Amino acid sequence: MSLSERIIESNKGLLSEMVQLKYQAMSENAFRFFRGTCDLFYQDLALWKAIPKSPLGWICGDLHVENFGSYKSDDGQVYFDLNDFDEAILAPVVLELLRMITSIFLCFDFLELEEVKAANMVQVFLKNYSTVLVAGKARAIEPRIAKGIIKTFLDAVCKRKQTRLLDKRTEVKKSKVVLSLEDERHFELEKDLKEALTAHLTDWLKNHDKSPYNFKVKDVVFRLAGTGSVGTKRYMFLLESLQKKGKYLIVDMKQSQPSVLNPFVKIKQPEWSCEAERVVFTQELSQHMPCALLSYTIFKGDSYVMKEMQPTEDKIKFRLIQDQYRDIYQVIDDMALLTASAHIRSSGRSGSAIADELIEFGKRTDWQQILIDYSQAYFKKVKKDYKIFKDGFESGLYAI
Known part of the structure; x- marks a missing residue:
């Protein structure tokens, strides 16, 4: 060809x-x-x-130089590590x-x-x-033991507040905080799909042991990010705390496809319940501490990796x-x-x-x-x- x-x-x-x-x-x-x-x-x-x-x-x-970056783990610490396991x-x-x-x-x-x-x-x-x-x-590499430009980088991202992420990703409409459609990476969803996603994540919040159960879904959009994964389904949710007024979380839900290495690797692989399980399994093994809220879910027959989006997420800009x-x-x-x-x-x-x-x-x-x-x-x-x-x-x- x-x-x-x-x-x-x-x-x-x-x-x-x-x-x-x-x-x-x-x-x-x-x-x-x-x-x-x-x-x-x-x-x-x-x-x-x-x-x-x-x-x-x-x-x-x-693995390439753009697939390393900073993130906050469930232990509250910020790390610099490998951060993309779609093809794991x-x-x-x-x-x-x-x-x-x-x-x-x-x-x-x-x-x-x-x-x-x-x-x-x-x-x-x-x-x-x-x-x-x-x-x-x-x-592992975290701010206390990092050196050189990585230390400078981690020290800087650690100072970022949640409001930074919200300012970038949200806007206020009719006195309500919603995900911004002014961002060229955000796309509006059809009403039926938006309702189905909202219902699905509401169920996830109530029943999944990795979810922030004391939050509710406020909004959802289609999200464009990365390069290799563009073309897969990816959604971003805005969650609002049920306990603290004005507290929000943003959650990423990314579709998992079969690894592109499948045709070339003849090694027997585990039997996964879905592709997202493979991704999460490898990420949890490989990172010193996995990123916050890392888990997976099934929606309309497709599997998705879930994780919290954070102001501390970033990559070295070479x-x-x-x-x-x-x-x-x-x-x-x-x-x-x-x-x-x-x-x-x-x-x-x-x-x-x-x-x-x-x-x-x-x-x-x-x-x-x-x-x-x-x-x-x-x-x-x-x-x-x-x-x-x-x-x-x-x-x-x-x-x-």
Whole structure:
């Protein structure tokens, strides 16, 4: 199949009007194109016959530099960690590393930094990943122990108040607080769907052990967010406290699709009740502490991951630190620590390798240059594919 046929095929079954917005986002630059084509990455990787052997682990499946960020957990603490598990699966951990280090090459190219600097940073990532594996102890990053730009970043997000999130996401209409439709990422729902969602979440609030039971639903909209997940169903709810006037929560409800790695990973997987259970299971294993209200639900036959949206949620904006090489170095080093920690934390669970196997893998170095060479070559392929895609998008090839 041609590149355009592969892209169109991979987005079949998604909301067509939202897929057009996804294509528009993918046309911005090669890095965002890469983020929106995770399935193409694994289709191409399946053709490579020299993938080094590695232990099985619970991987997020779509690891790249934009899939780390800050969040508040149920314990009230703010952490910096992996934060996207839509494609999570039991697979050789080397797949996680290949996707991540390819993203480093693409991110540095986006930032207009020399390729040699990207190659050096990839070596930094793999070296620290291996060092943490060999130590065999999972670690976490929170404000008290963070360093450099991550500490500055976490200290800043910790100061954000709930009113910041409400100011961004809500407005007052007829003396009532509602979700704002002025935000270009928010879309109004048809009346019947809105009523069905409100009834569903009301039931969830009353009966689910992870829900904030002392809240009621005030409003709901369709929400657009991310790149790869654009086209799936995603809703945002405004909840109001039944006990404290003027206190609100915002909850995200995101549809889970089968992992794009399914056709390429021949490892026997657990039997999940739904796709969202897989996502939540992996996230709870991999993060030091899961994000607040993390759970899943079934609505009209589709499964959804639930979580609280918070003012402390954010990502490192690499464009703002592109001239600060030392800061970028620290961020990539921390991302390596967190990746290794996630693999250690989820070791020995439901088919994944035990920690001893990960430690032995970390001691080996024979696989590292092989990954670097592949990722460096593949990053150049992505740039060529992006140019083909952008030309096709601008010519109307992807229009409905």
